[in-house]
Amino acid sequence: MTDENPSAQLASSAQIDTSVSHSARIWDYWLGGKDNYPVDRQVGDQITRMLPDIVKHARADRMFLGRAVRFLAGEAGIRQFLDIGTGLPTVDNTHEVAQRVAPECRIVYVDNDPLVLVHARALLTSTPAGATDYLHADLRDPGDVLAGAARTLDFTRPVAITILGVLWHITDDDEALAIIRRLMGSVPSGSYLAVAQPTLEVTGEKMAAAIRYWNEHGTPPGIHRTPAQIASLLDGLELVEPGVVSSTRWRPEATPFGEPEAIDQFCAVARKP
Amino acid sequence: MTNPFWLGVPSGMTGNGAAGLMGRAGATAARMVLGTALSRLRQGAGLSAGQASEATGVPPGVITGMELGRSDVRLWDVAGLYSAYGVDDVAERSTLLGLAHRANSTEWWHGYRDVIPDWFEHYLGLEQAASLIRLYSGQPVPALLQTPGYARELIRLSHVRVTDDELERRVELRLRRQHILHSDQPLRFWVVIDEAALRRLAGPPSVMRDQIRHLIGLCDLPHVTIRVLPFRFGVHPANAGGPISVLRLPDRELPDIAFVEHFGGAEYFQSRTELDYFRHVLNLLALQAEPAGPVKDLLAQVLRET
Numbered sequence: 341m342t343d344e345n346p347s348a349q350l351a352s353s354a355q356i357d358t359s360v361s362h363s364a365r366i367w368d369y370w371l372g373g374k375d376n377y378p379v380d381r382q383v384g385d386q387i388t389r390m391l392p393d394i395v396k397h398a399r400a401d402r403m404f405l406g407r408a409v410r411f412l413a414g415e416a417g418i419r420q421f422l423d424i425g426t427g428l429p430t431v432d433n434t435h436e437v438a439q440r441v442a443p444e445c446r447i448v449y450v451d452n453d454p455l456v457l458v459h460a461r462a463l464l465t466s467t468p469a470g471a472t473d474y475l476h477a478d479l480r481d482p483g484d485v486l487a488g489a490a491r492t493l494d495f496t497r498p499v500a501i502t503i504l505g506v507l508w509h510i511t512d513d514d515e516a517l518a519i520i521r522r523l524m525g526s527v528p529s530g531s532y533l534a535v536a537q538p539t540l541e542v543t544g545e546k547m548a549a550a551i552r553y554w555n556e557h558g559t560p561p562g563i564h565r566t567p568a569q570i571a572s573l574l575d576g577l578e579l580v581e582p583g584v585v586s587s588t589r590w591r592p593e594a595t596p597f598g599e600p601e602a603i604d605q606f607c608a609v610a611r612k613p
Numbered sequence: 614m615t616n617p618f619w620l621g622v623p624s625g626m627t628g629n630g631a632a633g634l635m636g637r638a639g640a641t642a643a644r645m646v647l648g649t650a651l652s653r654l655r656q657g658a659g660l661s662a663g664q665a666s667e668a669t670g671v672p673p674g675v676i677t678g679m680e681l682g683r684s685d686v687r688l689w690d691v692a693g694l695y696s697a698y699g700v701d702d703v704a705e706r707s708t709l710l711g712l713a714h715r716a717n718s719t720e721w722w723h724g725y726r727d728v729i730p731d732w733f734e735h736y737l738g739l740e741q742a743a744s745l746i747r748l749y750s751g752q753p754v755p756a757l758l759q760t761p762g763y764a765r766e767l768i769r770l771s772h773v774r775v776t777d778d779e780l781e782r783r784v785e786l787r788l789r790r791q792h793i794l795h796s797d798q799p800l801r802f803w804v805v806i807d808e809a810a811l812r813r814l815a816g817p818p819s820v821m822r823d824q825i826r827h828l829i830g831l832c833d834l835p836h837v838t839i840r841v842l843p844f845r846f847g848v849h850p851a852n853a854g855g856p857i858s859v860l861r862l863p864d865r866e867l868p869d870i871a872f873v874e875h876f877g878g879a880e881y882f883q884s885r886t887e888l889d890y891f892r893h894v895l896n897l898l899a900l901q902a903e904p905a906g907p908v909k910d911l912l913a914q915v916l917r918e919t
Contacts, residue, residue, distance in 0.1 A: 349890045355900050358893070374861070374869055378889060458899045462803045462838040463745075 350377065355454040361558040364456045367505060368428040370398035375428050375459065383557045391543060391550040397587075397605045401536055404587040404607050405504055406432050408534045411580075411591065411609065412500040413441035416532060420499045421447040422489050422523075424479050425506030426456055429463040434502065435472050443469035448489040452478040479506055480515070482522040498530040504607075507537050507573075508562040516573055524577065524612055533577060536587060536607040538564050547604045567606055577610035584608040641682070641738030643715035645867050648682035650709065651691075654698040655680070669693040681883065683735050686716040725786045728779060732878050739870055741793055743800055745861040747895045749842075749851050751807040753815065754824060757791050758804065758831060758839070763824040764788075766816035794837060803838045805895070805902045811841065811915045818919055825916045832909050840902035841911055849901070850894055855879075859891050 350358040361383035369376040369384040376384070388394050412418040419442060423434045426449040438445040449460045449472065457476050466472040473492040477485045486495070493499055501523055510516040524533055540547050547564060555561040565573075567584045574584075582590065586602035590609070655665050655676075662680075666673040671690045678684030679691075691713040692706075700706055722729065722737055729737065740746065740757075748755055753767055764787045768780055775783070793800040811828075814821045831837050842849075851857055855874035871882040871891040882891060904911070 349886075350893045353897055353900070356893070356896060372865055374888075375892065377893070454900060454903075455896060458896070458903055461903075462840075462899065463801060465835040465838070467835070 357559075361554075362453060362455075363505065363509070363558065363560060363562075364427045364451070364453050366558060367398055368430065370395050371402065371430050373428060373430055383554070386557075387550050387553060390553060391546045393543065393603060394550065397538075397603050400587045400603050401504060401605050401607075402430065402432065404536060404590055404605075405434065405502070405534075406437050407591055407593075408502070408607075408609055409434055409437040409500075410441060412532055412534070413438045413445060416500070416611075418498055418500040418532060419445050420493045420497060421445060422450065422485070422493065422499055422501045423447060424450045424485065424501065424503050425509075426451040426460050426464075426474075427505055428456055429459050433464050435464060435466060435470070439467045439470050443467045446471040446492055448473045448475055448492050450475040450477050450479070450485055450489070452476065479503065479510065479519060482519050486523065486526050495526055496528060498532070499527045500532040500534065501527070502534045504534065504536040507535050508564070509560045511561060511563045513565075513569060513573070517575075520573055521576075527612060529612055531612045532580075532609060533574065533612070534607070534609045535570065535573070536605055537570050538562070539567060539570075539604050539606045540564050541567065541606065542586065542602050542604040564604075565606075570606055570608060574608060574610045578613050580609040580611060639738075639742065640716050640718045640720050641735075641742040642862055642864065642867075643712050643718075644679075644686065644738070645682040645742075645862060646864060647686065647691075647709070647712045647716050648680045649867060650712070651676075651694060652680040654700060655694070658698040660697070665694060665697055668697040681881075683881075686713050688713050688717075721789065722786065725782065728783050728786060730878075735881065736872050736879065737790070739860045739862070739872075740790065742862055743793075743860045744863040745801040745803070746858055747803045747892075747899075748856060748858040749805045749807075749895060749898050750810055750856040751852065752810050752813065754806065754810050754828070755804055755856065756787055757794060757802060758828060759787060760820075760824050760827045761788060762820040763815050766820055770815075794831075794834065799834075799836045801836045801838075803840075803899070805840045805842055805898045807842045808844050808915075811912070812919075814919075821919050822916060825912055825919060829909050829912045829916070832912070839908055839912075840899060840904065841908060842898060842902040843911075846901050849898065851898060857891055857894065859888070859895060 352358045358377050359379060361380045365376040365380040366384045369380050409421070421434055421438055435445065435447040438447060449464060451457055451460065454476065457474055461474045464472055471492055475485065475488040477488055479485065507516065510519060520533065524531065538547060538551065551562060551564055570584050584606055587605045587607045588600040588603055590607050592600050655662070660668070662673045662676045665671070665676055669690070671693060675684055675690065676694070679686055688710065691710065695706055695709060700709065720738065720741070754763060761784050764784050765780065768783045769775065794802060811825065828839060832839055855876070858872045860870050860872065868883060869888050871888055873880050873882070882888065
């Protein structure tokens with residue numbers, strides 16, 4: 341085997357396309373993981389040249405997930421999580437953070453990428469006190485997601501739903517709103533929703549160009565949204581302080597260096613009244 | 614030099630033997646970190662292995678072996694290489710020499726060296742240090758999952774003139790290796806086993822039934838994932854060789870290592886292209902072995918039919 345032709349040996353299968361960069365795999369690359377493919381590294385490096393902050397975005401997004409889940413399992417007392425758009429396993433996955441706060445937490449991981457699911461099933465396993473389950477389903481079919489999740493979660497009690505790395509793949513606002521309403525309509529009062537979404541607030545045209553490049557070379561396609569658009573997707577829910585903000589600024593850990601630098605990944609946590 | 618990653622390595626790796634990683638990772642992880650550091654330093658100094666050898670008198674094979682984390686580490690050689698690479702800072706030198714010292718520390722299996730082939734010792738070190746091992750085995754049931762009875766049958770097959778004492782030492786070594794599945798920070802072990810490995814008897818059926826029952830019990834460990842590749846799937850690239858494993862060490866900066874066993878030996882793969890290939894093969898096998906129902910049900914069926 342030689343280093344000359346990186347992709348030659350990596351034949352695509354029905355479930356793994358080695359010729360196009362996939363969202364979960366490129367994210368794994370930016371997070372310093374090893375479960376990505378040559379095409380993900382090529383596209384990932386190109387986007388890093390266009391938007392050098394992208395690695396910071398990926399890390400900030402994971403750190404937001406950690407803080408949000410700690411808040412939800414801690415202060416908010418949530419014991420059931422529906423994590424839609426799981427991504428490849430990395431450090432501090434949702435169930436690990438939640439079960440550190442309360443070992444009895446039950447988590448359902450949902451992804452539409454079979455490679456993600458097979459890794460999640462093998463590596464994202466629960467403490468004996470709690471439970472984890474894995475669902476091959478698409479956010480675009482919320483009825484399917486809810487039906488599958490009902491095997492593990494009790495929908496008469498509050499649930500926290502997280503839609504972090506995948507909201508930007510629902511490129512139509514009306515569809516995104518309909519999905520969120522359907523999901524939040526199926527959980528009781530006191531449930532929560534956490535979202536994250538790329539914006540152009542900080543880097544402007546650089547992010548726009550990076551998204552265009554992704555849409556030409558990666559899958560599935562995505563879009564940016566404004567903070568106002570993000571807020572309108574959460575219409576009818578109560579925004580938890582500090583509202584729709586850059587991920588680094590959502591309840592940051594105290595540091596002696598003032599407010600963390602804003603990045604172009606905005607987020608919010610909202611409660612169903 | 615700006616903050617090389619190995620100076621940021623947690624104290625467990627480079628310090629004075631703090632618990633945590635050192636409990637399990639010990640010499641092998643230190644060797645891998647040291648090797649990666651030596652390789653980066655040499656490239657940073659713009660020297661080939663041959664030039665570094667000329668400057669220090671350390672044979673080029675030893676330099677390459679140390680960089681891959683496979684050769685024994687002599688402190689004198691390492692000190693010479695640091696000088697040749699221009700590592701002058703006292704703190705940096707002592708961190709690196711501490712690492713070299715750690716790389717030579719005694720591991721528990723050194724007492725079994727008489728029954729460990731040379732080609733296998735590096736694997737053993739990596740296995741005992743790993744945070745994640747992904748493995749495919751067409752035959753037999755992987756060593757970390759074997760019962761003493763099953764292990765005894767296999768060892769007798771490959772060592773025809775083995776004495777009773779030696780046989781028991783080999784079984785004992787195999788069982789001690791399995792402690793990493795039960796430690797405080799257990800190994801994540803993700804295994805795909807070909808159905809053939811479960812159906813082909815080692816010794817009398819009672820030994821095989823014990824082995825299958827043991828596998829069913831292991832399914833309850835949250836950090837052990839057992840999948841079975843059923844006969845209904847056809848041949849696949851991994852049919853061509855022996856067991857394949859990809860090992861990941863706790864230090865995220867270190868590359869994975871792939872290990873492929875063949876009759877009477879094994880090969881290690883460390884380049885990115887090779888690792889891409891073996892990880893891909895394991896991904897394909899994992900997807901094919903994805904269970905339609907609980908793995909325990911399939912194992913229970915095999916048990917009934919054995």
